[in-house]
Amino acid sequence: MTDNEKTVTVEHVAGVPVRHPEIVAVGRHYGMTVHTCVPYDPESKGGSEATVRVAKADLVPAEANLLEEYSSFGELAAACEQFCQVVNGRVHRETCAVPAERLEAERARLHPVPQVPHTAALGTTRMVNTDQTIRFGNVRYSTPPGLVGAEVWVRADGDELVVAADLAALPLRPGWAGDGPLGLAEVARHRLSVPGNPRINLAHYPGHPQQPDGTPRPPRIKAATAAEAAFLAIGDGARAWLTEAAAAGASRVRAKMAEAVELAALAGPGVVDAALGTAAVAGRFGEGDLLSIAGYQAAGAAGGPAAVADEAHSVQPGTSAWAGFGTAAAPGQGQ
Secondary structure, eight states: BBBTTTTTTTETTTEEEEEHHHHHHHHHHHOOOBOOOOTOOOHHHHHHHHHHHIIIISSSOOOGGSSOHHHHSHHHHHHHHHHHHHHTTSSTTTTTTTTHHHHHGGGGSSSSOOSSSHHHHHHHHHHHHOOEEEEEEEEEEOOTTOTTTTTEEEEETTTTTEEEEEEEGOOOOOTTTOOOOSSEEEEEEEEOOOOTTOOOOOGOOOOOOOOSSSSOOOOOOOOOOOHHHHTTTHHHHHHHHHHHHHHHSSSSSHHHHHHHHHHHHHHHHHHHHHHHHHHHHHOOOOHHEEEEHHHHTTTOOSSSSSOOOOOOOOOOOGGGGTTTTOOOOOOOOOO
């Protein structure tokens, strides 16, 4: 029994309510018949219009059972569920029976409902775009890999957006990261957002060059030639040098790598590896920097923190000598 909202009754023809076809399918799915009250008839409208009032009075926990504030709608729903477990597990004053036990006895008279919900309960359908996102309310939300091109259901659940998919209907995709048996399942959940603020979960993009926390993922270093393998064999300092030198846009990187390999053959890999590590930290990738650092460390002068060159300190001569350029010359002096 419900009111005549448009989701249930499309229109009235000669006083006969025309049901919404989707709500008819929902009733057929769950094995029930949907009835509506008569418009402007208090006798038939009272029960349906009092639903919210009855729920507030009897179903929702009273103020003594609620906190002053909840961080999310899901937290409030969990508190209500916990409250229901408490009251349904004790003897009811009117029936003198435990509601949970009485429900078990009444199940013999109730028909079972399908384990898979009707698609109307899942929300509206969306297609997953090539960037693994769906649009809901003009906001992009990310989905796990393996769903590109698939149809999913999205619905607002409190202050969260729930994305569900029928895994049994999906073609086998090597990128699918879901676990468990195939079937209808929740695949993503996001906090609802507003246009201009997409919700992207970086964990949905495991191959993206960003960590799940948003920090850049370090490049994967893998030797492709014998010369690169010989340089990387020097040690961790060589890997750090290559990463930092590439990020700094250093010139003649391959030539300097070959010079480091030659120096390692003469002075030892440990000496060169330490010098490469220091050069990476200090940002020294110029010509002769590696040899200079290795000699400085071999002399035993190293030990303090590495000095990193920046824009605040420079040995470039000043421009004070050019201050009078273009001004009139003094009397008796040439131009």
